[in-house]
Amino acid sequence: MNILIAYDGSQSAKDAIQDLKHAGLPKSGVQATVLSAGEVRTPTEPALNIEPSLPIITYAIENAHDLLAYAREAAEKESEEGVQQVNQLFPQWEVTPCARLSSPASSILEFADSSKPDLIVMGSHGRSGLKRLFLGSVSLRVVTEAHTSVRISKGTLHLDESTPLVIVLSFDGSRGSREAVHHLLKRSWPSGTKLHIVTVIDVSILSTPEYIWLVGDDLGQYQEMKETNIQRALHALAHEMSKRFDVTTAMPIGHPAHELLEEAKRVAADAIFIGSRGLSRFERLLLGSVAHSVVAHAEATVEIVR
Numbered sequence: 001m002n003i004l005i006a007y008d009g010s011q012s013a014k015d016a017i018q019d020l021k022h023a024g025l026p027k028s029g030v031q032a033t034v035l036s037a038g039e040v041r042t043p044t045e046p047a048l049n050i051e052p053s054l055p056i057i058t059y060a061i062e063n064a065h066d067l068l069a070y071a072r073e074a075a076e077k078e079s080e081e082g083v084q085q086v087n088q089l090f091p092q093w094e095v096t097p098c099a100r101l102s103s104p105a106s107s108i109l110e111f112a113d114s115s116k117p118d119l120i121v122m123g124s125h126g127r128s129g130l131k132r133l134f135l136g137s138v139s140l141r142v143v144t145e146a147h148t149s150v151r152i153s154k155g156t157l158h159l160d161e162s163t164p165l166v167i168v169l170s171f172d173g174s175r176g177s178r179e180a181v182h183h184l185l186k187r188s189w190p191s192g193t194k195l196h197i198v199t200v201i202d203v204s205i206l207s208t209p210e211y212i213w214l215v216g217d218d219l220g221q222y223q224e225m226k227e228t229n230i231q232r233a234l235h236a237l238a239h240e241m242s243k244r245f246d247v248t249t250a251m252p253i254g255h256p257a258h259e260l261l262e263e264a265k266r267v268a269a270d271a272i273f274i275g276s277r278g279l280s281r282f283e284r285l286l287l288g289s290v291a292h293s294v295v296a297h298a299e300a301t302v303e304i305v306r
Helices: 011-022 054-089 104-115 137-145 175-185 209-241 256-266 281-286 290-297
Strands: 002-006 031-037 094-100 119-123 149-153 166-170 194-198 246-250 271-275 301-305
Touching: 002 011, 002 104, 011 054, 011 119, 011 149, 031 054, 031 104, 054 094, 094 104, 104 119, 104 137, 119 137, 137 149, 137 290, 166 175, 166 256, 175 209, 175 271, 175 301, 194 209, 194 256, 209 246, 256 271, 256 290, 271 290, 290 301
Parallel strands: 002 031, 002 119, 031 094, 119 149, 166 194, 166 271, 194 246, 271 301
Antiparallel strands: 149 301
């Protein structure tokens, strides 16, 4: 398994590494890269309101070199710090530091495109430490544009080792949600781990004119048949997953993101697994909209599975 861990020294990044203890990852056979980005920002306005001259240009060049050297040194130091933290948790992993001089989001996405990791791991916000209701700009861009699965830690760690992990799985029968099932089954979970499978009957689709026109006068009968089919699929999945987990299910009616978040709160989820609907430009921008909303507003760690 190949993992990319974004690390900037913030508490959120440290929590994301600690949260890996509860991600069902193997204790050996993992290659992890801890990536830190050194970003040098150029001023948006001239610092001096005077005409450029050779001494000023020379000073600016020297100053830029100093800034770059400082940014690289800081990134290298942060990356090594992250490696040490990962090594403490997983001493048998092969962990490599990586420092880049670029914006954090660009560094993560470019590295992921070239190395193609199985999973990107990062905190929900960076050094500012603000407990935003929405994702920080870096994590938001990575979640939106990455071509691989992304795990966003919200810093709500599972601290009581005596209580079982609680995982919520969003399942709607789509290819993305089936991939999320396989993703879960490939992991190694402790005995007693609870899995709450949530299938939402999307009320926004049921009320569209196109849907009503398609079904016609048999709307009630068609909806009853559809819900029965969904119940059967949910029951079959629960039976399969019960071989590995302590399984419960829910099939609420409403808006998928809202209902999924409510179910996650109700069962005090430690993590939510949700499939991405695709990788077209439009779908990446929206993340299927449901996944995007869940990642932005969930209190628990979220994995977007691709």
